[in-house]
Amino acid sequence: MKVLCDAAERFGYELRDEDRKTAKWVQDEEVQYGDIAITVVQAKAIRKLYKSEAIQNAYARRNEYWILDACDYYMEHVPRFAADDYVPDDRDLVMCRIRTTGRVLDAKLKVRFRERGETDPEYITYEIIDVGGQRNERKKWVQMVSNVKAIIFLVNLAGYNQVLYENKEINRMREALEVFGKITGWRDESKSNTGGRHVLKGGDLFKHLPIYLLLNKKDIFEKMIYKVGLDKTFPEYQGGSKSDEAIDFIKETFQKKCPSGKSVKMLDITGVSRF
Numbered sequence: 001m002k003v004l005c006d007a008a009e010r011f012g013y014e015l016r017d018e019d020r021k022t023a024k025w026v027q028d029e030e031v032q033y034g035d036i037a038i039t040v041v042q043a044k045a046i047r048k049l050y051k052s053e054a055i056q057n058a059y060a061r062r063n064e065y066w067i068l069d070a071c072d073y074y075m076e077h078v079p080r081f082a083a084d085d086y087v088p089d090d091r092d093l094v095m096c097r098i099r100t101t102g103r104v105l106d107a108k109l110k111v112r113f114r115e116r117g118e119t120d121p122e123y124i125t126y127e128i129i130d131v132g133g134q135r136n137e138r139k140k141w142v143q144m145v146s147n148v149k150a151i152i153f154l155v156n157l158a159g160y161n162q163v164l165y166e167n168k169e170i171n172r173m174r175e176a177l178e179v180f181g182k183i184t185g186w187r188d189e190s191k192s193n194t195g196g197r198h199v200l201k202g203g204d205l206f207k208h209l210p211i212y213l214l215l216n217k218k219d220i221f222e223k224m225i226y227k228v229g230l231d232k233t234f235p236e237y238q239g240g241s242k243s244d245e246a247i248d249f250i251k252e253t254f255q256k257k258c259p260s261g262k263s264v265k266m267l268d269i270t271g272v273s274r275f
Contacts, residue, residue, distance in 0.1 A: 157221035
């Protein structure tokens, strides 16, 4: 909510008196960083503030600053979250986000060995490691994943119309393409020196590994593409607002960031598809 209040102020959208009081309270550091549970009454005031004209105008321009994709969901359900007897359901858990810092063991998956030989174990355990994707986390990747057998690269499809948390001047999907190319071992022969501070070292370590590209948040993308064309970020795209054509174009664009002969398995998914 603080991000939206700051954006409304920056864009010159004025809040009414009652909403202004709520915004001032939301922006208080003790409320932001203190371990304080909000009441249902306060939660309803937050939702009212969110639905105000000024905040909605700021939210409509969210492509100009970083904000969580699930913001609308949080604001709609905040009174329920504040109830004393609140218990999160599956959708709440899918919609929540925790920033990954360092190396996080996400899961161990035990599966039966297929086409098992006499000396092979009955089961194989896959260990999935989640690493932070922010710029300041990438320099740690090589040390963390030096012994991996495959890489899953997750991309937010809606990122074509979003900016980075670290730099609102940089498009999220453009950044993802650059990082993906460094992981696959792709080289742009026209550029001998990138000159960037956040160049990923160790692409040669990964280029021979199987890579799976997961294009996530398809549900958000399908709604967004009708409002903001993909050609805004990729002028060469001429496919209109059909999401299937747009996703095919995105897949082709990522494939171009692979060395010749490198095959990448690509899937477009949504984490909330079963709800």
